[in-house]
Amino acid sequence: MAGAGAIARALALFQQPGLRHDLRDQPLPGDVEQVLVLAGNDGSQLELAAAALGTDPAQLQQAARFYVLEVLLFPAANQHRLLGASPGADADTLKRHYRLLQA
Numbered sequence: 006m007a008g009a010g011a012i013a014r015a016l017a018l019f020q021q022p023g024l025r026h027d028l029r030d031q032p033l034p035g036d037v038e039q040v041l042v043l044a045g046n047d048g049s050q051l052e053l054a055a056a057a058l059g060t061d062p063a064q065l066q067q068a069a070r071f072y073v074l075e076v077l078l079f080p081a082a083n084q085h086r087l088l089g090a091s092p093g094a095d096a097d098t099l100k101r102h103y104r105l106l107q108a
Contacts, residue, residue, distance in 0.1 A: 011037040014028060014076075033086065038089065041069075044105075
């Protein structure tokens with residue numbers, strides 16, 4: 006699981022919620038922004054991603070939202086993790102992720 010991308014991790018977590026403890030301890034994958042986009046209400050991106058993965062768009066969005074709640078927004082998360090960013094992320098990334106979380 007350590008080498009898997011954010012969407013793969015989100016789908017795995019949705020199927021096995023007990024993985025949240027392991028995922029919280031791991032660094033965020035570099036493509037976590039994709040999960041933030043899917044968790045929002047962007048229908049076109051969601052449809053494309055679901056078609057590429059061969060999954061239902063509603064289930065993919067649920068998995069993305071569950072990942073955000075369980076891996077990014079858990080009570081002990083630091084300020085960077087809350088925004089889905091690595092320590093040292095630039096201001097533009099932090100702003101973009103903040104806006105995606107507002108969607």
